[in-house]
Amino acid sequence: MSHNKDQQQEFRELAGWIIEQTKKAGANDCKVSLSKRRFVDINYRDRKPEVIKEATTQSLYLAVFVDNRFAGQSTPDFRKSTLAGFITDLIDSARLMEEDPFRTLPDPKYYTGRKDKDLELSDPGHQQLTPENRHLMVKTVEDACLQKGGEKVISVEAGEHDEIWEDFVQTSNGFEGSTQGTYYQIGASMTAQDEGDRRPAGYHYIGCRYRSDLPSLQEIGSKAAERTLDLMGGKKIATETLPVIIENRVAPRVLNGLLGPMSGSSIQQKRSFLADMKGTQLGSKLFTLIDDPFIPRGLGSEYFDNDGFPARRREFITGGIINDFLIDWYYSRKLGCEPTTGSFSNIILPPGDRNLESIIKDLGRCILITDFIGGNSNSTTGDFSLGVIGKLFDKGQFVQNIAEMNMADNHLKFWNKLAEAGNDPWNYSSVRLPSLVFDDIVVAGI
Amino acid sequence: MKSIPRRKFIKGTAMAGGALLLLPELEGAMFLNANAGTNYFMQEFGIDENLCQKLLAKALSRGGDFADLYFEYSVSNYLGLEDGKVNQSYGNISLGVGIRTVKGDQIGYGFTQELTPESMLSAATTASTLCDMTATSVSSSFTRPKTGNYYPVSEDFNGIPVKSKLPVLQTIHEKCFSLSPEIVKVNAGFSNVVKRIMVVTSDGVMAEDIIPSGFVYSSVVAERNGKREQSSWNLGGRRDFSYYNEAVINEVAARSVENALKLFEAILPPAGEIPVVLGPGVTGILLHEAIGHGMEADFNRKNVSTYSTMLGKKVAEPFVNIVDDATNMNLAGSINVDDEGVPGKKTMLVENGILTSYIHDKISAKHYGLEPTGNGRRQDFQNYPMPRMRNTYMTGGDASPEDIIKQAGNGIYVENVSNGQVKIGEGDFAFYVSQGRLIENGKLTAPIKDVNIMGNGPKMLANITMAANDLEMYHGGAGQCGKNGQGVPVSFGLPTCLVKSLTVGGTLQKGGQS
Numbered sequence: 001m002s003h004n005k006d007q008q009q010e011f012r013e014l015a016g017w018i019i020e021q022t023k024k025a026g027a028n029d030c031k032v033s034l035s036k037r038r039f040v041d042i043n044y045r046d047r048k049p050e051v052i053k054e055a056t057t058q059s060l061y062l063a064v065f066v067d068n069r070f071a072g073q074s075t076p077d078f079r080k081s082t083l084a085g086f087i088t089d090l091i092d093s094a095r096l097m098e099e100d101p102f103r104t105l106p107d108p109k110y111y112t113g114r115k116d117k118d119l120e121l122s123d124p125g126h127q128q129l130t131p132e133n134r135h136l137m138v139k140t141v142e143d144a145c146l147q148k149g150g151e152k153v154i155s156v157e158a159g160e161h162d163e164i165w166e167d168f169v170q171t172s173n174g175f176e177g178s179t180q181g182t183y184y185q186i187g188a189s190m191t192a193q194d195e196g197d198r199r200p201a202g203y204h205y206i207g208c209r210y211r212s213d214l215p216s217l218q219e220i221g222s223k224a225a226e227r228t229l230d231l232m233g234g235k236k237i238a239t240e241t242l243p244v245i246i247e248n249r250v251a252p253r254v255l256n257g258l259l260g261p262m263s264g265s266s267i268q269q270k271r272s273f274l275a276d277m278k279g280t281q282l283g284s285k286l287f288t289l290i291d292d293p294f295i296p297r298g299l300g301s302e303y304f305d306n307d308g309f310p311a312r313r314r315e316f317i318t319g320g321i322i323n324d325f326l327i328d329w330y331y332s333r334k335l336g337c338e339p340t341t342g343s344f345s346n347i348i349l350p351p352g353d354r355n356l357e358s359i360i361k362d363l364g365r366c367i368l369i370t371d372f373i374g375g376n377s378n379s380t381t382g383d384f385s386l387g388v389i390g391k392l393f394d395k396g397q398f399v400q401n402i403a404e405m406n407m408a409d410n411h412l413k414f415w416n417k418l419a420e421a422g423n424d425p426w427n428y429s430s431v432r433l434p435s436l437v438f439d440d441i442v443v444a445g446i
Numbered sequence: 447m448k449s450i451p452r453r454k455f456i457k458g459t460a461m462a463g464g465a466l467l468l469l470p471e472l473e474g475a476m477f478l479n480a481n482a483g484t485n486y487f488m489q490e491f492g493i494d495e496n497l498c499q500k501l502l503a504k505a506l507s508r509g510g511d512f513a514d515l516y517f518e519y520s521v522s523n524y525l526g527l528e529d530g531k532v533n534q535s536y537g538n539i540s541l542g543v544g545i546r547t548v549k550g551d552q553i554g555y556g557f558t559q560e561l562t563p564e565s566m567l568s569a570a571t572t573a574s575t576l577c578d579m580t581a582t583s584v585s586s587s588f589t590r591p592k593t594g595n596y597y598p599v600s601e602d603f604n605g606i607p608v609k610s611k612l613p614v615l616q617t618i619h620e621k622c623f624s625l626s627p628e629i630v631k632v633n634a635g636f637s638n639v640v641k642r643i644m645v646v647t648s649d650g651v652m653a654e655d656i657i658p659s660g661f662v663y664s665s666v667v668a669e670r671n672g673k674r675e676q677s678s679w680n681l682g683g684r685r686d687f688s689y690y691n692e693a694v695i696n697e698v699a700a701r702s703v704e705n706a707l708k709l710f711e712a713i714l715p716p717a718g719e720i721p722v723v724l725g726p727g728v729t730g731i732l733l734h735e736a737i738g739h740g741m742e743a744d745f746n747r748k749n750v751s752t753y754s755t756m757l758g759k760k761v762a763e764p765f766v767n768i769v770d771d772a773t774n775m776n777l778a779g780s781i782n783v784d785d786e787g788v789p790g791k792k793t794m795l796v797e798n799g800i801l802t803s804y805i806h807d808k809i810s811a812k813h814y815g816l817e818p819t820g821n822g823r824r825q826d827f828q829n830y831p832m833p834r835m836r837n838t839y840m841t842g843g844d845a846s847p848e849d850i851i852k853q854a855g856n857g858i859y860v861e862n863v864s865n866g867q868v869k870i871g872e873g874d875f876a877f878y879v880s881q882g883r884l885i886e887n888g889k890l891t892a893p894i895k896d897v898n899i900m901g902n903g904p905k906m907l908a909n910i911t912m913a914a915n916d917l918e919m920y921h922g923g924a925g926q927c928g929k930n931g932q933g934v935p936v937s938f939g940l941p942t943c944l945v946k947s948l949t950v951g952g953t954l955q956k957g958g959q960s
Binding site (some may be wrong): 045048049050051052053054055056057058069070071072073074075076077090093094096097098099100103131154155191192194197198199200201231234236239269270271273334373374375376378379380381383384385386387389403404405406407408442444445446 | 528529531532533534535536537538539540541542551552553554555556557558559569572575576608609612630631633667669673674675676714717718719748749750751752753754755756828830864865866867868869870871872873874875876877878880895896897898900901902904949950951
């Protein structure tokens with residue numbers, strides 16, 4: 001599969017035909033989404049391929065609006081001969097629904113203003129990637145991990161995934177948009193022999209849109225081993241209130257508990273502890289959250305959102321104050337307000353200027369959280385509880401690795417304890433957070 | 447995409463009017479026996495034995511130990527009620543075949559959504575690239591395995607029609623609001639899937655099945671003195687529409703409302719290591735997470751599970767028996783036949799405190815020189831099978847629940863949990879208690895909520911010191927177990943039992959110090 005104008009034209013013709021048929025069959029409006037994706041997965045273990053997997057998939061999603069009623073269905077079958085029945089069945093389903101005057105396609109005025117900046121979502125070099133390249137990449141990562149892991153290694157699994165896709169969306173009221181993209185993910189996980197029956201497993205995977213943006217493969221493999229060896233001897237300590245640093249790559253796990261309640265559906269359905277907090281102080285002055293869809297090669301970058309609204313940079317939280325919520329078209333109508341967007345693109349929290357080492361040195365006794373396990377966050381109350389894995393430091397000196405411990409708090413208090421952001425945003429994700437320092441957190445253990 | 451080396455359990459629930467409930471009866475309905483097979487893929491798509499042989503021969507054209515074909519046609523539907531109206535209908539159709547070539551513990555895998563001979567041969571070619579040897583032969587004939595029938599459905603079962611679901615959701619909505627004036631929002635949903643599968647193996651097995659799954663749920667928000675709490679409940683499993691009667695609908699509504707109201711009184715318990723009593727039923731998630739995953743044989747044959755060296759050894763007190771079972775009637779994890787063509791069965795994992803078996807697929811069974819246990823499961827045709835749990839439970843002991851609570855002294859009693867996660871190598875786990883009670887001086891006192899419980903699987907298993915004779919299975923249908931990016935429906939069960947100590951994560955230190 002490659003990106004080409006023929007594919008886009010094929011999608012456009014099919015979408016146009018579906019819209020015509022759907023309207024003829026009695027729908028007032030409809031939206032068609034078409035996508036095609038080709039991917040390859042290669043995994044190695046014990047220096048031989050463990051899994052080789054490759055396939056192309058396609059999907060068609062049709063949403064119909066019939067007399068203020070709504071239904072949506074997806075199918076992999078693009079044949080016009082079967083789509084005719086698919087369309088009429090879907091319209092019949094919609095007719096059985098109860099009326100919902102809020103469920104419509106967006107007013108077309110909201111479709112205008114899309115920027116045509118090239119977001120570099122598709123790597124032209126993907127076409128040059130051969131099966132031999134892929135195997136070599138995985139072997140290199142595996143070798144580096146095995147070498148760094150040394151005699152502690154029980155098992156190393158290294159893997160590569162790459163994909164190329166094309167999406168096309170058209171609505172009966174004038175929206176059309178398409179996106180082409182590529183994605184690479186490569187890394188390794190290692191299991192090591194620890195005391196007794198403990199076999200800590202660590203991992204390091206990198207995801208990006210361009211192959212040339214991958215760090216060195218040796219570095220990826222070595223890092224997977226380092227992160228595993230860092231887990232050795234992990235034990236719980238007595239329950240304690242102290243500063244914690246949440247490492248950049250795992251910080252989104254905590255932030256997610258705050259992002260969900262910012263959605264229009266949570267607010268309208270009275271499931272959000274943030275519902276009445278627009279314009280009020282939620283966190284410390286350091287807590288700013290920006291949604292930026294225009295980062296070239298960004299994993300969350302986009303030209304338009306799910307409603308077809310043009311992508312726009314927004315500052316949802318500034319200096320701890322909530323400016324806006326995620327309001328899509330449907331919930332904007334239910335809430336009686338202007339829509340913003342229904343989903344985040346790339347989330348940014350501005351980094352600070354110190355690295356982790358300097359921060360740890362100045363913190364006294366603190367825990368660096370390197371991973372979370374289990375846990376949950378209550379969207380109605382803001383209470384959350386997460387299992388933590390990490391390292392205990394005292395005055396910059398490593399004391400011990402910790403495991404089987406827990407961090408609990410409430411988001412309304414927690415973000416006020418944000419004391420510093422590191423200079424290390426994790427850009428291999430659509431949630432680009434630096435390491436974050438929080439004061440006075442209860443970490444439960446013995 | 448690679449998943450991180452963790453196993454997760456996610457209890458899928460909450461997402462998003464009034465009428466009388468009229469439930470059609472299935473009087474005198476004929477029930478299909480899965481053994482008989484339906485020749486569905488032959489009739490609908492022209493997949494005959496000759497074509498299967500050609501595809502398997504292609505998959506083994508460069509060698510390999512065995513190959514298999516997994517045909518799937520599934521239709522899923524979701525109907526949602528929000529703000530008093532059944533106003534959302536979503537559906538998905540999935541069709542395709544996955545073709546696997548296996549050599550030792552190596553897998554070549556291709557799949558296609560087009561059931562044309564050309565596309566399927568191309569997928570078989572992809573699978574074959576794993577090997578580079580001379581061709582392996584394919585059985586010249588296929589036999590259908592004898593299986594049980596753990597989810598009989600009516601002969602013309604083709605899912606549950608939309609019209610039948612509407613009154614169910616409308617009744618839940620009315621019922622919830624009628625139960626308490628403090629309820630301010632109700633969401634309800636009805637999800638169901640009908641999956642038809644056919645597994646054909648190069649060693650001569652051809653198995654077919656019709657697999658229903660689904661659930662109905664209610665999710666409510668209650669408001670009291672400016673505070674809000676939410677809770678949800680679901681019931682379902684491998685069932686047809688006859689299950690969703692008035693009693694089931696009432697229970698779904700009542701449990702969601704009761705649980706939400708209880709939370710207004712709930713406090714966060716003290717943090718630290720304390721005795722934990724697990725109430726019966728849904729707390730079986732802990733068994734699934736902390737113990738079951740580590741016993742999946744792929745982790746053990748790779749030597750990466752904390753249980754890798756424990757087979758045949760004492761892992762628990764002698765009264766502890768743990769079972770992974772495909773044969774429970776209508777539970778979410780029941781299977782007539784697994785996704786490798788092996789009939790579903792009951793497997794003892796821990797017997798009288800001794801670890802007696804792992805959970806096997808064909809690859810791991812061959813590795814250990816054993817018969818497969820019928821645990822080779824996959825999410826869909828786009829994925830290859832792995833050892834997965836089905837319905838995992840611990841049988842009962844002889845203590846009374848009251849004695850167990852008394853014995854705990856000061857600790858917590860866990861009533862409801864929402865999700866959990868385990869690290870296979872360390873055995874460390876965490877799971878989220880959405881509802882429970884404090885135990886003070888051997889008595890249940892204040893309700894608690896929103897805390898994590900942390901522990902280590904083998905340690906916890908060894909620390910189960912009492913169990914009651916009140917085993918309860920989870921009858922929800924929304925439970926999905928995740929492993930390497932694949933979700934499969936499962937169930938679990940537990941009697942009331944006492945775990946000597948686990949770490950409870952709260953915001954108060956023991957003794958009330960904040």
